[in-house]
Each structure stands twice: as C-alpha cells, then as structure tokens.
Amino acid sequence: MELPDTDRKADAREEAMSKVRVLAGTRKGAFVLTADGKRDQWEVSGPHFAGWEMYHVKGSPVDPDRLYASQSSGWFGQIIQRSDDGGKTWHQPGTPPGEPPVPGPPKAASNKFVYDASDETGKPLTTHQWYDGTQHPWEFKRVWHLEPSLTDPDTVYAGVEDAAIFRSSDGGENWKELSGLRGHGTGPKWQPGAGGMCLHTIILDPSNPQRIWIAISAAGAFRTDDAGKSWKPINRGLYSKYIPKPTAEVGHCVHHVAMNPTRPGVLFMQKHWDVMRSDDAGDSWQKISGNLPTDFGFVIDVHAHEPETVYVVPIKSDAEHFVPDGKLRVFRSRTGGNEWEALTKGLPQKDCYVNVLRDAMAVDSLDKCGIYFGTSGGQVYASADAGDSWNPIVRDLPAVLSVEVQTLP
Amino acid sequence: MIRIVLPQHLRTLAHAEQEVTLEVDGPVTQGSVLDALEARYPMLRGTIRDQVTQQRRPFLRFFACEEDLSHEPPDAPLPQAVASGKEVLLIIGAIAGG
Numbered sequence: 001m002e003l004p005d006t007d008r009k010a011d012a013r014e015e016a017m018s019k020v021r022v023l024a025g026t027r028k029g030a031f032v033l034t035a036d037g038k039r040d041q042w043e044v045s046g047p048h049f050a051g052w053e054m055y056h057v058k059g060s061p062v063d064p065d066r067l068y069a070s071q072s073s074g075w076f077g078q079i080i081q082r083s084d085d086g087g088k089t090w091h092q093p094g095t096p097p098g099e100p101p102v103p104g105p106p107k108a109a110s111n112k113f114v115y116d117a118s119d120e121t122g123k124p125l126t127t128h129q130w131y132d133g134t135q136h137p138w139e140f141k142r143v144w145h146l147e148p149s150l151t152d153p154d155t156v157y158a159g160v161e162d163a164a165i166f167r168s169s170d171g172g173e174n175w176k177e178l179s180g181l182r183g184h185g186t187g188p189k190w191q192p193g194a195g196g197m198c199l200h201t202i203i204l205d206p207s208n209p210q211r212i213w214i215a216i217s218a219a220g221a222f223r224t225d226d227a228g229k230s231w232k233p234i235n236r237g238l239y240s241k242y243i244p245k246p247t248a249e250v251g252h253c254v255h256h257v258a259m260n261p262t263r264p265g266v267l268f269m270q271k272h273w274d275v276m277r278s279d280d281a282g283d284s285w286q287k288i289s290g291n292l293p294t295d296f297g298f299v300i301d302v303h304a305h306e307p308e309t310v311y312v313v314p315i316k317s318d319a320e321h322f323v324p325d326g327k328l329r330v331f332r333s334r335t336g337g338n339e340w341e342a343l344t345k346g347l348p349q350k351d352c353y354v355n356v357l358r359d360a361m362a363v364d365s366l367d368k369c370g371i372y373f374g375t376s377g378g379q380v381y382a383s384a385d386a387g388d389s390w391n392p393i394v395r396d397l398p399a400v401l402s403v404e405v406q407t408l409p
Numbered sequence: 410m411i412r413i414v415l416p417q418h419l420r421t422l423a424h425a426e427q428e429v430t431l432e433v434d435g436p437v438t439q440g441s442v443l444d445a446l447e448a449r450y451p452m453l454r455g456t457i458r459d460q461v462t463q464q465r466r467p468f469l470r471f472f473a474c475e476e477d478l479s480h481e482p483p484d485a486p487l488p489q490a491v492a493s494g495k496e497v498l499l500i501i502g503a504i505a506g507g
Contacts, residue, residue, distance in 0.1 A: 051418060075468040075502045076418055076456040092422075092452050111455045 019408040020364050021086065022372055023067065024380055025054035028398035030069055031380075032087040035393075039370055039384040042393045048090060049081065056359055056402045058146050059086075063153040064406050068172055070143035070158070078142050080110040080158075080172050093172035109174050113140050113158070113166055116177040123183020128162065129191035138162045138182070145359060147202035151209070159199035163190060163216040165228065178228035181214065186233065186250045193217035193253050193272070194318075200358055201257045207264045213282060218253035221269065223282050234282030238271060255298045256358040260307040268310050268337070270300040270358070275312055277337050288337025293324050299361035303386060304369045308336040311363075311371060311387060313356040321376075322353035330373070332387050346390035347381065354379070359402035366407055374400025410494040411442055416502045419457070423450040428497060437492035439471060440483035457500060472499040 018037035024030065029047025048054075053072045060066040065086040071079040081090045093110040115138060116122035130136035141161040149155035154171040164182045166175040181199075190197060198217055205211035212228060215221045220235040233250050243251040253272035260266065265281040268288075273296050276285040289295035294314045303309035310333045316324040323329065328347040331340040354375035364370040371383045378397040381390045411431045420427055431445045440463070447454050458465050463483065465471070470479040474488045474496050490496035 073418065075416075075466065076422075077466060078455065079422065079452075109454075111452075112460050114461055 017409070018366055020366070020370060021059070021064075021406040021408060022362070022380065022382070022393065023057035023059065023087070023402075023404045023406070024374055024397065024400055025057050025069070025359075025402035026374075026378070026398040026400050027053055030054040030057050030071075031394070031397060033380065033393050037366055039366075039382055040391070042382075044394055045087065047398075048087070052079075053142075054401065055143060056145050056404075057087075058148060058404045059406045060148040060153040060156075061150055062148075064408055066148070066153040066171075068146040068148060068156050070146055072142040078111050078113065078140070080143070082110075082172050093168075093170075094174075110168075110172050113143070113160055113175050114177070115140065115164060115182065116179040121179065122177070123179040126183075126187045128187055128197060129189060131192065135188060138187070140164075141196060144198045144200045145202055147204060150204050150206055157202050157204075157212075159202050159214060161196045161198040162192075163197050163199040163219060165199055165202065165212075165214055167228070178224075180224070180229050181222060181231045184222070184231050184233070186219070189248075189250050190216065190219035191251065201254070203257060203259050203267075205264045206261045211264075211281075213257060213259070213267065215254040215257045215269075217255065218272075219250045220252040221254050221257060221267075221282055234278075235285070236283065237278075237285030237287075238276065239274070240272065242272075256300050258301045258310075260302040260304070262305075263307040266307060268300050268302060270297050270312055272296065272318060275300065275337065288333070290333070290338030290340055292331055292340050293329075297356075298358040299356050299373060301361045301363050301371070303371075304363050304365040305367075306334070306369075306386075309334050309386070310337060311361065312340075313361070313373065315355060321355045323355075326351050326353060328352045328354060328375070330371070330383075330387055330390075343383075343387040343390070345388065346383075346392075352377075357401055359404075360400050362403050362405040364405045364407045370405065372403050372405050374403045376400065411437060411445070411491065412494050412497040413442065413446060414497045414499045416500060418502070419453055419500070422452050422456065425450060430494070436484075437487050438484050439478065439481060439487065442487065442498060443483075468503045470501045470503050472501055473497065 022033040029050040031046035035042045049071045055070040057069040067083040069081040082093045083090045117125045127135035143158045145159040147157040155169045158166040165178045168175050201215035203213040210227045222231045223234050224231045238252045239246045240252045255270045257269045267278045269276040275289045278285045297315045301311050327349045330343040333340045354377040361373040369386045374380045376399045380393045383390045473491045
C-alpha cells in the first residue's frame with residue numbers, strides 16, 4: 001500500500017529523531033546495540049562483564065538511562081550491576097566505582113538474595129521436587145529476570161532460581177523476597193525444568209499497581225492482586241502430559257508469557273509444548289497453536305501497537321532444541337493465534353540449527369514496530385517492519401540469553 | 410601481612426591487582442582471612458562463600474604451600490608461611506574437567 005506523502009514524511013521524521021537501544025545478555029558478557037529510528041546502522045558496545053553469564057539486562061521505563069543487569073557465574077555466584085548512564089558505565093549498587101573501603105560492615109548487599117523465612121514477613125523454607133522426584137532443599141542460584149518498576153526507577157523486581165520473586169526499592173542495593181509466592185503452599189510440587197527451577201517472567205500491570213503476573217519452570221503461572229502479599233496459581237486450561245495429572249494446579253513448564261501493555265489481562269503464553277492465550281488475566285487459558293509446524297518453543301511476544309499480533313519461534317522439540325528443518329522462521333499471527341504465517345525474509349533457510357531462548361525476543365514502540373531476537377548461535381536479528389523482513393545486527397556474539405529493547409526519544 | 414591471589418573475574422569485580430595484601434588481627438584462618446578480604450572488598454561478598462551459610466562456593470578452591478586447603482575447617486589455622494606472608498593463599502576457580 002502506498003503511503004500518502006504526509007505519512008511518509010512523518011515516518012521519516014520519527015526515524016531520524018528516535019533511537020533504539022538493544023540490550024543483549026549472552027553466555028560471556030553483555031552488549032549494548034544502538035541505532036537511530038531507521039534501525040539499519042548499528043553501533044555495538046561490549047562485551048560488558050566479559051566472561052560472565054549475563055542472564056538479563058533491562059532498562060527502567062521511567063528513566064531509560066537506568067539499566068539493571070544480572071551477572072552470574074557457576075563459580076562466583078550472583079552479582080547485580082546497575083548503570084545510570086545508559087550502559088556507558090556500571091557499578092554494583094551500593095559500591096560505586098572508586099569508593100574507598102570503609103571500616104565496619106560492608107555496605108554492598110546487592111548480591112545478597114536471602115529467602116525470607118522470618119516470623120514477621122516470611123514463609124518457612126520448604127523443599128521442592130528434584131528431577132528424580134525426591135524432595136530437594138530450596139537454594140538460591142541466580143537471577144534470571146529483572147523487571148524495573150513502571151513508575152519508580154529505584155524499584156525493581158528480580159525473578160530468581162530456585163524460584164522466588166524479590167524486590168528492591170533502593171536501586172538494587174538491598175533485596176527482599178515477596179515470600180507469599182514461594183510460601184504459597186504448593187512449593188513441594190514445583191520442580192526444575194532443564195534450565196533449573198527458575199522464575200523467568202515478571203509482568204507488571206500498568207492499569208493496576210497491585211497486580212503482577214509471574215511464571216516459573218516448572219510450576220506454572222501465578223498472579224498477585226495485592227502487590228505480592230498473596231499469590232494464586234493461574235493454570236486452568238493448561239495440559240501437560242509429562243506430569244502425573246496433566247491438568248494439575250501446578251507443575252506446568254511455562255516457558256514465557258507476554259502481554260501488550262495497552263491491553264492488560266490479555267496474556268500470551270509459550271508453554272513447554274503448546275501456545276496459549278488468556279483473555280481473563282490468566283484465570284483460564286485456550287490453546288492457539290493452530291497451524292504452527294511445532295508448538296514447542298521458548299519466546300513469545302506481542303506487537304507494540306497491534307495487540308492481536310503475536311510472534312513465536314517454533315523449536316523442533318524438547319529433545320532437539322533447534323529450529324525445525326534447518327530453517328530459522330519467526331511465526332506471526334495477526335488474529336491473536338491459531339492462524340500463523342512464517343516470516344523468513346532475511347533469515348537463514350538452510351542448515352540452521354539455533355535455539356532462541358525465553359527472554360531473547362523484544363519489541364520496540366516506534367510507529368513501525370521493530371522486533372528483535374537473539375539466538376544460541378550469537379546472532380541478534382532486527383526487523384524494522386514488524387517482522388516482514390530481517391537483518392542481523394550482529395552475527396557472532398556468544399550464545400544469546402536475553403534481548404531487551406528501549407525506544408529512546 | 411597476608412598475601413592473596415584472586416582469580417581474574419574477582420580481580421575485575423574488586424578493581425584489584427592479581428595479588429592483594431591484608432592485615433588480619435588474631436589467628437590467621439580461612440575464615441578470618443575471608444572476613445578481612447570481604448571487609449576490604451565488599452563487592453566480593455557472596456562470590457567466594459555463601460553470604461548466609463559462609464560455606465565455600467563449590468567451584469572455588471583454596472591452595473597454599475602446594476597443599477589443597479579447600480576442605481580444612483574455616484577456623485583452622487592457615488600454614489605459618491601464609492600467616493607470615495612468605496607464601497600466598499591462592500583462591501582458584503576449579504577447572505572442572507579441563
């Protein structure tokens with residue numbers, strides 16, 4: 001369709017003035033990728049925290065220069081990093097670079113994630129189910145996901161392994177568990193997925209500050225309507241044949257959940273197998289896999305301006321974590337599911353065997369919505385036309401764990 | 410004076426040189442040395458031992474005087490050569506299988 005001249009000029013103006021910043025977490029460091037609104041020329045900064053697993057990097061919607069990053073290592077544990085200048089410089093909250101050591105107890109507590117088992121606000125530390133079905137102690141391992149508040153740059157939520165949600169209200173310096181989730185009572189039935197027992201999805205409701213959705217592999221999705229004091233499982237309609245009771249209240253391996261912020265309560269889910277949607281804030285789910293070549297996968301996201309336009313990247317199976325038929329294809333539904341089209345222009349269609357992990361897709365909010373995703377092969381692809389065509393921003397990063405994007409004025 | 414050699418990632422985190430030196434009051438043990446190290450470099454809290462249980466992180470090892478001290482109790486005295494600064498205490502990231 002030909003655009004009228006006025007529309008074309010407006011698009012060109014937005015492209016020239018706007019800027020996007022893509023935050024990529026990889027197995028061996030973080031990268032910041034920037035471009036103007038045309039999204040065709042990219043500058044690459046990094047690796048930041050070279051050699052570390054960067055599970056997630058995300059910016060505050062209130063202050064785009066405030067970034068939070070989860071830096072993790074099987075050897076050295078969990079570190080939280082913060083940038084106040086859009087990723088140019090970083091520090092551990094509470095320990096600014098160059099700060100002289102002081103006598104007495106160290107101030108920095110930003111890497112201290114302690115489950116709250118206190119009498120006043122906590123819940124007893126229970127066990128959870130291990131891979132072999134026995135009970136296993138709850139142990140903190142790492143932060144999978146950081147979700148900055150929609151209203152306060154100093155407030156940020158962390159989804160962790162073993163599954164729990166923490167909140168900091170001082171810029172990441174101190175963390176406190178919202179223990180009502182872990183203490184919901186079903187904890188002993190939760191079990192780790194292949195990647196560990198992680199809380200990987202946190203969605204804040206822009207229309208209701210009391211409401212948060214989260215998802216855990218493998219427990220399922222949960223919702224709070226009282227700002228995190230109490231939680232309820234929202235898994236009705238999910239069917240998982242790899243648990244003893246396929247319709248159980250908990251135990252489902254939810255891989256990711258996405259929501260268009262302009263339509264709170266309409267949720268899209270990529271489960272271990274099955275793509276699902278809910279139109280009632282998670283109270284019930286319907287399967288929308290439709291004509292997908294396989295409905296196993298990790299990522300799912302929603303167009304910024306078209307709330308019925310949904311994106312997934314089908315993966316062959318739970319045993320073969322790569323795209324089917326050697327073809328990297330994003331599938332888009334413009335009908336809220338069930339009817340899917342393959343998007344292939346610019347993506348490899350031969351001999352490609354990469355995976356796209358659960359937090360490795362994001363959308364920008366420019367008028368022409370941009371879609372971004374990263375692969376286990378180290379490519380980060382961008383589409384400046386809602387998925388019609390794709391270009392690699394970079395081809396040879398370490399394996400990509402997460403991708404977020406910021407739309408900057 | 411106690412001399413400690415840190416692995417690369419911890420040096421980067423601490424903005425420190427490969428070898429750091431510390432003064433320790435009282436008995437020189439793994440526990441007292443790590444207390445002093447964390448007091449000087451608070452950003453290392455949690456990276457060498459768990460912040461709550463004080464247990465050594467499983468992929469880190471402590472070597473000194475050509476001995477593996479990883480499994481020594483935290484309150485056991487370190488070798489005199491470490492306590493006097495003649496030998497370094499090595500904090501090593503375990504090489505799991507190569």
